Amino acid sequence: MSAARVGVVTFPGTLDDQDAARAVRLAGAEAVPLWHGDHDLKGVDAVFLPGGFSYGDYLRCGAISRFAPLMEQLIPAARGGLPVLGTCNGFQILCEAHLLPGALTRNASLHYICRDQRIKVESASTAWTADFAAGQELMLPIKHGEGRYVASAETLQELESNGQVVFRYLGGNPNGSLNDIAGISNEAGNIVGLMPHPEHAVEDLVGAPSTDGLGFFTSILKKLVNA
Numbered sequence: 001m002s003a004a005r006v007g008v009v010t011f012p013g014t015l016d017d018q019d020a021a022r023a024v025r026l027a028g029a030e031a032v033p034l035w036h037g038d039h040d041l042k043g044v045d046a047v048f049l050p051g052g053f054s055y056g057d058y059l060r061c062g063a064i065s066r067f068a069p070l071m072e073q074l075i076p077a078a079r080g081g082l083p084v085l086g087t088c089n090g091f092q093i094l095c096e097a098h099l100l101p102g103a104l105t106r107n108a109s110l111h112y113i114c115r116d117q118r119i120k121v122e123s124a125s126t127a128w129t130a131d132f133a134a135g136q137e138l139m140l141p142i143k144h145g146e147g148r149y150v151a152s153a154e155t156l157q158e159l160e161s162n163g164q165v166v167f168r169y170l171g172g173n174p175n176g177s178l179n180d181i182a183g184i185s186n187e188a189g190n191i192v193g194l195m196p197h198p199e200h201a202v203e204d205l206v207g208a209p210s211t212d213g214l215g216f217f218t219s220i221l222k223k224l225v226n227a
Helices: 016-029 069-079 090-095 153-161 215-226
Strands: 005-010 030-035 046-049 084-087 104-107 113-121 137-144 148-150 165-170 179-185 189-192
Touching: 005 016, 016 215, 046 069, 046 090, 084 090, 090 104, 090 189, 113 179, 148 179, 153 215, 165 189
Parallel strands: 005 030, 005 046, 046 084, 084 189
Antiparallel strands: 104 148, 113 137, 113 165, 165 179, 179 189
């Protein structure tokens, strides 16, 4: 088949869309720009919701983006099996859109954090983590003020029981997330959200802490090519 096409969504205030597009290209796929006001997913094979401050986060992180015209197409497509990855603000948008359970709230410290963070791969069975191994440790950048993952006790139990906790923080919980959760998936495994930024850890040239993030993009490429 021709190169897989991965849509990269830009909302007003998105910061990491160009980094995301570069990561997609480095993995060997075609990065397709998607604007928040579009009514068409342009036939992409997967979608990446990158980080930033969509609509300025004026109401609540991701709350306004959830109602963007593009989301009217993305939400049913994701529920129908389209692979979707959301990082940082993208993770917040996925929760606000109810594509993933729970919510992201203010860091327990009430301070913005920006640092390199170790995380553990808990599940390598999602569309975006197949190139990793369960138990593998990754080093990825984090940069957020509202990254504390919370959910009801019942939801947490379901996530743990169903293997939907995809990543966990190591070496200290930076934001107070319950169960040290750094990322989760839906039950089908096609939708993944995490607070760390794999798109900022794909090449040594820019001083990234590692190239561990490239595995997210090679994972989805292999899945799409072999579909």
